[in-house]
Amino acid sequence: PAYTHHEFRKQYLSGEIKKYTAEECTTIYKELAAWQLAKARNLFTPNNKSAVFFLEYALIKAIFGGNRSGKTVTCATEVIMMCEGWHPLQRANLEILATKALNKDVRNHASxxxxxxxxYRAPPIAARCEVVDFPAGCEKIAGPTVLEWATRSELKTIAFDNEKKRKFEWKNGSFLEFMSHDQDLESHGGVSRDVIWEDEEPPSEIHQENLMRVLDSEGHIVLGMTAVKGYTWVKDAVWDEYEKGKPNIYAVKMRTIENPIITEKMVETIREECLDKDEEDIRLEGEFRARGGxxxxxxxDKRPWIIEPFDIPEDKGIFILNIDTHIATPHGLLWQWIDYEGLIHDLIDEKPNYYNVKEMFMNGTMSDINDWIKVSEDEMKRKHDYFLLEPAAFDIGKDQTRPEEKTLADQFFDMGHYPERASKDLSGGIQFVRSLLLVKNKHPRLMTFKTCGRLRWERGKYQTPDLTGRAKDRRAPSDKPADKDDHLVECERRGCSFVNDIRIEIGVTHLVDEEEYDPRFSKRKKKIHTAPDGTILNVDFEERDDGVVQIPYNSPEDM
Structure with a gap:
């Protein structure tokens, strides 16, 4: 009936109602009026997005809406329809839609x-609603919404505000229980549920537990939220996955103005309460925005910062391997190529271009890392010239999988790799990377291959804490990024800082005897370098106390 009312109203407003005879219009009105009177149920008039939302079959159905956009009513109605047996995707109703729906597309969709x-299964339905807290989320928002739109004559128990029960029960055996994010994770486990409504964003571990509850019953999760927390796991696991076309996820963004009962004046009132443009986008448009900076x-995440991959020259520039190792999370490996000659893109102010060319983000042992390095560099047909590790990897006590008597750096040395201590200057490194990302002459100096998906993802989430607006009143601002999901952006920063910290000059120096060369103490190893005029020099690097890298040569004529 709600669907019929929606279609009838839409056709009335568009003028298509003229195709019905007066008798047909009268019949429809009488049916709707009789249904409303018999069921004591308010007619829910969904907007176009809500109507489509009801007709989509998916494991996760999500509405990202602005304030007062109608997301709570839509989610509540989805659950109520299931519990009372009039959801369009329950089999009996689906069969009716396939033959009698007013809209041809809906008939085909149902077929x-x-x-x-x-x-979806028919009643009785076991449903759950996850709220932020009981006093506000349950007693003032979700509970009253269900009570408003449910069929009073079919309800057996109304106890959403009862601390011991927290539920609705229907005469057909369906029930809707309420749970809170404040409760222990274990309490969210247990028996299966046919549908779970997540009213506002839950912690990721609760969402995961909810998924386990609906999988074996072939149920689904309904999520309705405003992204006031900014970029969180929801954007990554739900919205981004939906946009990539992942099956079993349906998501929609619902603007405040799309609510049929909202006026422009009400929208402006909400807008005046917003602190900045980002908050307007979140609270009025249902968008995701970084709440820090x-x-x-x-x-x-597009050109000119993101580019197509190309083959790395075997004997030009500098090739750097950066590694960020962990026990609890995967290891991050990032290869960077530094071009001093403008081989791919023109140099800017005669300074080198930086390229992030390959990444890996995987769990594994030290032996696995060694294998990854070998296979990856064989594929790229070039060995790294420098190997950078986070400073803590050189200290005993680092929480890594290794024999207690050796540091991570020692272990890499035993495997034939010669790591160097990366810079600890977080603030300075970030400022330098920012300067590399500024576009001059149609491109920045730092570019990333489009195949580096994890790095691109981390860069899009790499932000400082939310200290805008009201947060400024609570504590002093901080420019230190949140220490989360930053493995490869840390590698990127360390590699760029390393190149910026060294200076290269050409001059005469003593060639180190290879038999005496010990990479454990020297910071440079044998490589091929190109002189400014294009001459290829077979050289050894040697580090001086002043930080200058000297490139030896045989005679001035060679230059």
Whole structure:
């Protein structure tokens, strides 16, 4: 009936109602009026996005809406329809839609679902609503919304505000229980549920537990939220995955103005309460925005910062391997190529270009890392010239999988790699990377291969804490990024800082005897270097106390 009312109203407003005779219009009105009177149920008039939302079959159905956009009513109605047996995707109703829906597209849509045997089970339904807290989320928002739109004559128990029960029960055996984010994770486990409504963003571990509850019952999760926390796991696991076309996820963004009962004046009232443009986008448009500040705000995930891969020259520039090792999370490996000659892109102010060319982000042992390095560099047909490790890897006591008597750096040395201590200057390194990301002459100096998906993802989330607006009143601002999901951006910063810290000059120096060369103490190893005029020099690097790298040569004529 709600669907019929929606279609009838839409056709009335568009003028298409003229195709019905007066008798047909009268019949429809009488049916709707009789249904409303008999069921004591308010007619829910969904907007176009809500109507489509009800007709989508998916494991996760999400609405990212602005304030007063209608997301709570839509999610509540989704659950109520299931509990009372009038959801369009329950089999009996789906069969009716396939033959009698006013809209041809809806008839075809329903027929496809019937052919694929995609439908929700009929009552009794075991449902759950996850709220932020009981006093506000349950007693003032979700509970009253369900009470408003449920069929009073079919309800057996109304106890959403009862501390001991916290539920609705229907005469057909369906029930809707309420749980809070404040409760222990274990309390969210247990028996299966047919549908779980997550009213506002839950912690990721609770969402994961909810998924386990609906999988074996072939149920689904309904998520309705405003992204007031900014970029969180929801954007990564739900919205981004939906945009990539992942099956079993349906998501929609619902603007405040799309709520049929919201006026422009009400929208302006909300807008006046917003602190900045980002908050307007979140609270009125249902968008995701960084609530702190993106560290690399000048870089976008598109050209010219993101480029097509190319083959790395075997004997030009500098090739750097950066590694960020962990026990609890995967290891991050990032290869960077530094071009001093403008072979791919023109040099800017005669300074080198930096390229992030390959990444790895995987769990594994030290032996696995060694294998990854060998296989990856064989594929790229070039060995690294420098190997950078986080400073803590050189200290005993670092929480890594290794024999207690050796540091991580020692272990890499035993495997034939010669790590150097990367810079600890976080602030200075970030400022330098920012300067590399500024576009001059149609491109920045730091570019990333489009195949480096994890690095691109981390850069889009790399932000300082939310200290805008009201947060400024609570504590002093900080420019230190949140220490989370930053493995490869840390590698990127360390590699760029390393190149910036060294200076290269050409001059005569003593060639180190290879038999006496010990990479454990020297910071440079044998490589091929190109002189400014293009001459290829077979040289050894040697580090001086003043930080200058000297390139030896045989005679001035060679230059």
């Amino acid at each position: 496809i679902y019937l052919d694929e045997k995609k439908w 993106l560290v690399y705000f000048m870089a976008k």
